[in-house]
Amino acid sequence: MNTNLQMSSPSVVSFKERSKQIFNQLGMVIILAILIVVMIIVAPNFTDSSNILNVLKQSSITAILAAGMTVVILTGGIDLSVGSTLALSSVISVLLSNAGTPSVIAMLAGAAVGYVAGAINGFLTAVPKLPSFIVTLGSMTYLRGLAYVITGGYPVVLASKQFKFIGAGEILGIPTPIYVMAIVYIIMLIVLKYTMFGRHVYAIGGNEEAAHLTGIKVNRTLIHVYSISGLLAGVSGVVMAGRLFSGQPMVGIGFELDAIAAVVLGGTSFVGGRGRIQATIIGVLIVAVLTNGMTLLNVDYYWQQVVKGIVIVIAVLLDRLRSRT
Amino acid sequence: MAVFQVQEQINCRLPESQLPILRMKAVTKKFSGVKVLQNVNIELYKGEVHALMGENGAGKSTLMKIMAGVYQPDGGTIEYKSQEVHWNNPMEARNKGISVIHQEISLSPNLSIGENIMMGTTFKKNRLGLINWNDIYENAAQVLKSIGSSLDPRADVSTLSVAQQQMVEIARALSLNSEILIMDEPTASLTDKEIEKLFGIIEELRRKGVAIVYISHRMDEIFKISNRFTVLRDGHWVTSGPISDTNPENLVKLMVGRELNELFVRERIESIVRSEQKPVLELKNVSDKKYVKGISLKIYPGEIVGLAGLVGAGRTELVRTIFGLSELSEGQIILDGKPVHIKSPIDAIKLGIAHVPESRKEQGLLPNLSVKENLLMAQLPTYRKFKLLQYKQMNRDADRYIKELGVRTASKEQNVMGLSGGNQQKVVIAKWLSIGPKILLLDEPTRGVDIGAKTEIHKIISKLAEQGLAVLMISSELPEILGVSDRILVIHEGKLRAELSRDEATQEKIMYYATGEVKQ
Numbered sequence: 001m002n003t004n005l006q007m008s009s010p011s012v013v014s015f016k017e018r019s020k021q022i023f024n025q026l027g028m029v030i031i032l033a034i035l036i037v038v039m040i041i042v043a044p045n046f047t048d049s050s051n052i053l054n055v056l057k058q059s060s061i062t063a064i065l066a067a068g069m070t071v072v073i074l075t076g077g078i079d080l081s082v083g084s085t086l087a088l089s090s091v092i093s094v095l096l097s098n099a100g101t102p103s104v105i106a107m108l109a110g111a112a113v114g115y116v117a118g119a120i121n122g123f124l125t126a127v128p129k130l131p132s133f134i135v136t137l138g139s140m141t142y143l144r145g146l147a148y149v150i151t152g153g154y155p156v157v158l159a160s161k162q163f164k165f166i167g168a169g170e171i172l173g174i175p176t177p178i179y180v181m182a183i184v185y186i187i188m189l190i191v192l193k194y195t196m197f198g199r200h201v202y203a204i205g206g207n208e209e210a211a212h213l214t215g216i217k218v219n220r221t222l223i224h225v226y227s228i229s230g231l232l233a234g235v236s237g238v239v240m241a242g243r244l245f246s247g248q249p250m251v252g253i254g255f256e257l258d259a260i261a262a263v264v265l266g267g268t269s270f271v272g273g274r275g276r277i278q279a280t281i282i283g284v285l286i287v288a289v290l291t292n293g294m295t296l297l298n299v300d301y302y303w304q305q306v307v308k309g310i311v312i313v314i315a316v317l318l319d320r321l322r323s324r325t
Numbered sequence: 326m327a328v329f330q331v332q333e334q335i336n337c338r339l340p341e342s343q344l345p346i347l348r349m350k351a352v353t354k355k356f357s358g359v360k361v362l363q364n365v366n367i368e369l370y371k372g373e374v375h376a377l378m379g380e381n382g383a384g385k386s387t388l389m390k391i392m393a394g395v396y397q398p399d400g401g402t403i404e405y406k407s408q409e410v411h412w413n414n415p416m417e418a419r420n421k422g423i424s425v426i427h428q429e430i431s432l433s434p435n436l437s438i439g440e441n442i443m444m445g446t447t448f449k450k451n452r453l454g455l456i457n458w459n460d461i462y463e464n465a466a467q468v469l470k471s472i473g474s475s476l477d478p479r480a481d482v483s484t485l486s487v488a489q490q491q492m493v494e495i496a497r498a499l500s501l502n503s504e505i506l507i508m509d510e511p512t513a514s515l516t517d518k519e520i521e522k523l524f525g526i527i528e529e530l531r532r533k534g535v536a537i538v539y540i541s542h543r544m545d546e547i548f549k550i551s552n553r554f555t556v557l558r559d560g561h562w563v564t565s566g567p568i569s570d571t572n573p574e575n576l577v578k579l580m581v582g583r584e585l586n587e588l589f590v591r592e593r594i595e596s597i598v599r600s601e602q603k604p605v606l607e608l609k610n611v612s613d614k615k616y617v618k619g620i621s622l623k624i625y626p627g628e629i630v631g632l633a634g635l636v637g638a639g640r641t642e643l644v645r646t647i648f649g650l651s652e653l654s655e656g657q658i659i660l661d662g663k664p665v666h667i668k669s670p671i672d673a674i675k676l677g678i679a680h681v682p683e684s685r686k687e688q689g690l691l692p693n694l695s696v697k698e699n700l701l702m703a704q705l706p707t708y709r710k711f712k713l714l715q716y717k718q719m720n721r722d723a724d725r726y727i728k729e730l731g732v733r734t735a736s737k738e739q740n741v742m743g744l745s746g747g748n749q750q751k752v753v754i755a756k757w758l759s760i761g762p763k764i765l766l767l768d769e770p771t772r773g774v775d776i777g778a779k780t781e782i783h784k785i786i787s788k789l790a791e792q793g794l795a796v797l798m799i800s801s802e803l804p805e806i807l808g809v810s811d812r813i814l815v816i817h818e819g820k821l822r823a824e825l826s827r828d829e830a831t832q833e834k835i836m837y838y839a840t841g842e843v844k845q
Binding site for chain 2: 190193194196200202203205206209210212213216217269273274
């Protein structure tokens with residue numbers, strides 16, 4: 001009993017404990033900072049504003065996918081279908097635009113395609129309680145299959161200038177995809193922290209049964225979670241189409257893995273219930289800075305893959321060590 | 326009669342004359358700052374059955390796990406065969422001859438019986454360096470035979486009954502040539518006949534010189550087969566000695582270590598005049614598909630009704646039915662005079678029913694979340710303004726609940742898993758107060774909670790009742806039932822056996838009905 005009291009009294013929180021907490025919160029930010037400093041020293045072009053905007057622009061698609069992936073992983077699930085969703089959404093939105101649909105409507109339709117694909121994933125995960133890995137492995141295959149079926153396997157060239165703006169345009173000298181990314185993260189930050197839905201995501205990820213017993217609508221929340229991941233994949237598909245001036249059925253292969261890697265680097269736990277969206281963007285940037293730096297330094301592309309892979313494993317290792325304390 | 330003969334043999338052999346095979350001295354263990362064992366001593370001798378006794382949460386399992394290398398002690402020493410040892414993991418202890426038969430069966434259901442038995446030994450290889458399966462099955466069959474079992478070692482464990490699986494567990498422990506065998510409630514799921522058989526095996530092992538640690542709550546078993554005992558209470562060593570020097574009443578007294586009046590006892594309430602009040606909750610002939618058989622009861626506002634019975638009597642299932650977690654197959658639930666259909670916890674919560682589940686960790690807490698969020702999760706809707714949560718208001722309310730219920734926590738932002746068991750339980754209870762319930766269903770509200778926090782929780786429950794809440798409380802601890810309840814219902818095998826007023830209820834009477842010995 002006395003030990004209880006002692007343990008809980010605030011004054012006992014030691015400096016060591018404090019610094020550990022701070023490191024836990026800032027761990028990946030510190031790693032990103034170190035990485036940036038190293039790049040500034042070894043790669044002189046790194047700080048050019050054009051280079052920095054390029055890094056951000058290139059990582060924007062992964063970042064948007066990773067935002068949805070974070071929410072899914074927070075519930076203890078996984079979404080392997082985002083790359084295929086992206087492809088299907090890019091194809092459908094471009095086809096609609098070319099058929100004369102106003103650009104804005106075509107783009108919204110692309111996002112809606114993603115939303116529906118995600119809702120189906122969510123339903124299958126929540127109601128018949130299928131493992132999300134299997135459900136999204138299936139949809140990863142059939143969604144891409146659909147993209148091929150619709151286009152006959154060929155890219156569809158995009159005509160609309162307005163549409164191209166979302167992927168290749170600039171506002172005040174900053175590429176549009178960066179704005180999209182920023183808006184997505186601001187909204188997701190608010191959703192996760194300041195809405196009931198967001199808190200329910202954490203509750204379900206931590207302990208689904210306890211959440212159910214607390215009166216949380218677990219199934220409905222899960223369907224929303226996968227729908228959001230799908231929606232964001234749809235948005236990425238639209239941005240991608242605008243950037244490539246075409247809808248391509250083969251685009252986005254392996255993007256789900258980049259997104260998962262970013263989430264993991266951000267320290268979100270695969271068990272669910274622990275993690276933050278702002279950490280995911282750090283994870284995205286770590287990979288982006290690393291890749292960009294290595295490219296500036298003319299590191300062989302194949303070696304880049306090796307380094308990226310090792311960095312991810314080390315990050316997970318750090319995460320494991322951290323959760324043990 | 327055979328049992329008494331065994332007893333005599335044991336008594337004339339005085340194990341104290343030899344050196345103990347295992348001696349634990351002043352063992353201490355802490356979990357997140359809470360001492361669960363403090364200066365505990367135990368000595369085991371070859372060829373004895375040593376009963377380890379204590380209430381739930383007394384530290385028996387922890388002590389056993391330290392003995393078997395699952396946990397490492399924070400203080401104290403372990404001597405095995407007169408040498409100080411430090412087990413780093415269960416494997417080390419097992420290789421040295423200490424095996425455990427856990428309360429929960431720990432077999433791999435999709436492997437064969439033979440593999441399960443021989444798991445942990447080195448598999449014999451054939452000339453190609455591959456596993457020699459015939460050898461495994463032959464050895465397993467031999468071990469099984471030695472305990473009088475004729476199970477086919479090639480069959481899958483998943484095809485076995487619980488009792489048969491228990492036999493496989495024992496066989497596995499024996500395949501390792503154990504010198505110390507720890508059994509944690511081995512008879513919990515066995516029939517009388519199987520228990521007899523198990524006792525035969527234990528006696529056989531004892532005669533071969535194995536030291537057996539036997540954990541059980543059943544007094545008759547303890548007095549039947551053990552020759553010495555150790556009592557733990559609230560993590561402290563109380564006493565050890567030959568079983569012949571004691572009797573069941575005395576053992577209970579040592580385990581409980583306090584008279585009833587040392588516990589919290591709720592003040593009598595005279596205010597409930599049944600005829601003038603309407604019951605807030607009424608069950609008419611309620612059954613689920615399996616465990617609950619036609620239970621009718623009424624609960625009035627402001628009263629605490631204790632639900633007593635043995636584990637497995639259907640108490641938890643009854644409460645789960647009321648909360649919409651199990652399907653109601655027959656009967657009616659009436660709330661404030663109106664029949665209701667409760668299909669899910671969401672329905673129940675809407676009707677003002679709150680439920681504190683049996684298992685805090687698995688069902689009650691939202692891990693990784695702060696104390697604040699655990700407190701307020703059930704009522705998040707009320708904190709929304711334009712769909713956004715108002716943290717200012719949430720912080721204020723969280724502080725209020727923490728203060729009102731005396732939750733000891735560093736801050737409201739602290740991760741709830743860092744709290745002690747008692748404080749976690751306060752959080753789980755407080756979670757429901759925020760929705761302003763009419764009925765509070767409590768399932769073992771103080772399990773695994775230290776005695777001080779227990780009293781505090783009892784006070785909280787009592788205070789809630791005074792505010793007009795109707796409380797239905799399941800408890801397996803009779804002093805708790807007697808100290809807190811205004812009225813006691815006893816359930817046996819899914820049926821309501823007795824309703825006792827606070828004045829007429831005694832531990833003996835409750836046990837009498839709970840065990841189903843109704844002869845009157």
